[in-house]
Amino acid sequence: MATSSSSQAKKATASGWIGSALEYYDFFIYAQAAALIFPQLFFPSSDPKMAIVASLATYGVGYLARPVGAFFLGHWGDTRGRKNVLLLCMFMMGLSTMAVGLLPTYHDVGFLAPALLVVLRLVQGFAVAGEISGASSMILEHAPFGRRGYFASYTLQGVQAGQVMAAAVFLPLAYFMPNDAFNAWGWRIPFLLSAVVLIAGLIIRREVHETPAFVNEEARQQVARSPIAEAFRNSWKQMLLVMVMSLMNVIPVVATIFGAAYAVQPAYGIGFDKSVYLWIPVVGNIVAVLAIPFVGNLSDRIGRRPTMIVGALGSGLLAFGYLYAISIQNVPLAFLMSLLMWGLVYQGYNAVFPSFYPELFQTRYRVSAMAIAQNIGTMLTAMLPALFAAVAPPGSDNIPWVIGSLAFLITCLCAFAAYLAPETHRLPMEDLGKPDAKPLEKAEYDNARQNSLRVASH
Numbered sequence: 001m002a003t004s005s006s007s008q009a010k011k012a013t014a015s016g017w018i019g020s021a022l023e024y025y026d027f028f029i030y031a032q033a034a035a036l037i038f039p040q041l042f043f044p045s046s047d048p049k050m051a052i053v054a055s056l057a058t059y060g061v062g063y064l065a066r067p068v069g070a071f072f073l074g075h076w077g078d079t080r081g082r083k084n085v086l087l088l089c090m091f092m093m094g095l096s097t098m099a100v101g102l103l104p105t106y107h108d109v110g111f112l113a114p115a116l117l118v119v120l121r122l123v124q125g126f127a128v129a130g131e132i133s134g135a136s137s138m139i140l141e142h143a144p145f146g147r148r149g150y151f152a153s154y155t156l157q158g159v160q161a162g163q164v165m166a167a168a169v170f171l172p173l174a175y176f177m178p179n180d181a182f183n184a185w186g187w188r189i190p191f192l193l194s195a196v197v198l199i200a201g202l203i204i205r206r207e208v209h210e211t212p213a214f215v216n217e218e219a220r221q222q223v224a225r226s227p228i229a230e231a232f233r234n235s236w237k238q239m240l241l242v243m244v245m246s247l248m249n250v251i252p253v254v255a256t257i258f259g260a261a262y263a264v265q266p267a268y269g270i271g272f273d274k275s276v277y278l279w280i281p282v283v284g285n286i287v288a289v290l291a292i293p294f295v296g297n298l299s300d301r302i303g304r305r306p307t308m309i310v311g312a313l314g315s316g317l318l319a320f321g322y323l324y325a326i327s328i329q330n331v332p333l334a335f336l337m338s339l340l341m342w343g344l345v346y347q348g349y350n351a352v353f354p355s356f357y358p359e360l361f362q363t364r365y366r367v368s369a370m371a372i373a374q375n376i377g378t379m380l381t382a383m384l385p386a387l388f389a390a391v392a393p394p395g396s397d398n399i400p401w402v403i404g405s406l407a408f409l410i411t412c413l414c415a416f417a418a419y420l421a422p423e424t425h426r427l428p429m430e431d432l433g434k435p436d437a438k439p440l441e442k443a444e445y446d447n448a449r450q451n452s453l454r455v456a457s458h
Contacts, residue, residue: 094201313412
């Protein structure tokens with residue numbers, strides 16, 4: 001079976017990790033700002049409750065562009081290579097995020113301000129649509145057999161690290177800047193720092209080598225001309241399952257978007273200090289960064305499906321506790337629930353899908369199939385922050401139970417889709433995505449995995 005050397009796998013993993021961290025720094029500083037500051041800056045102040053809903057809706061708008069980006073960027077990645085699509089994603093994300101930091105506010109130009117904000121959010125969503133599928137495919141196709149779950153999990157470790165960076169940039173501003181100064185110009189600093197992110201990311205991604213699987217396709221002149229058509233023709237069932245499993249994005253929505261607005265916006269009457277609340281996702285993501293490689297490695301041992309099912313059901317249940325802790329204004333309990341839900345249990349899903357999703361598809365259309373299915377699923381969760389704010393508006397007494405029940409129902413659907421999906425961890429690279437593929441016997445797989453571990457140790 002064709003595998004990359006351990007050194008190639010590590011280099012690809014490092015570049016994928018850094019690229020994902022930098023790109024998702026951009027994506028999540030917008031998420032933080034949409035919950036914490038944009039309602040006051042980009043929307044009419046006459047109705048604070050509607051401003052919250054509108055601001056959270058602009059966060060969701062970015063997801064609406066993701067299926068469009070997935071079609072374009074998935075095709076690009078399958079026909080021109082994983083490296084090229086990742087460079088393109090980085091360039092678009094960096095420029096659009098930097099532009100947000102230069103926007104005039106509603107006080108300056110009226111409704112033109114939220115309109116420009118929506119346009120730039122659409123560009124962000126388009127760009128990020130190819131990031132996870134491209135980076136996951138790149139790392140997976142470099143990884144040694146028996147360790148694909150471990151190496152691919154670093155894609156999401158980079159994403160979580162990007163979230164830590166995004167919140168960490170806001171923390172000193174929230175602590176040390178007066179509110180008037182932060183509202184006037186301090187909020188722009190994290191967005192303008194994307195200029196540094198863009199330059200660093202492009203330098204790093206230029207050093208990445210193309211994957212052996214794609215190079216082999218090129219050498220045999222078997223690169224697909226219409227990978228999207230092939231994906232729908234040959235793997236529509238797997239794409240449907242990925243779409244449903246991707247609804248697990250409901251947990252990040254509860255943890256970092258709706259949870260933030262619920263905790264800090266005065267209209268909800270909770271009154272968490274912004275600087276205090278920002279530490280909750282930071283600490284949760286730090287725990288996630290530590291947990292992800294262990295969970296990815298576990299999925300190489302016991303399979304992708306069991307870890308995903310437990311992660312989905314467990315984090316869905318913990319959503320109740322997290323929202324309840326916010327509702328009673330118990331900061332230590334909110335920290336604990338965040339650590340359990342977001343930092344630990346959710347990683348049963350989060351650390352595994354970067355290997356599981358691309359393993360469901362053949363090399364010829366892997367990036368397209370994963371990008372389209374995953375981004376349609378996340379698009380369906382895009383408007384959840386605004387929906388949550390609408391069905392359980394500020395002043396409601398039952399917010400933890402209403403939102404918690406909706407979140408748990410969605411995670412149950414995700415767990416069922418994972419149960420229906422085929423197990424992939426014991427399939428050789430050349431057999432991935434083939435309907436008649438037979439996994440290696442456990443003893444043979446364990447031997448191959450031990451060989452990979454021995455090579456890595458040297």
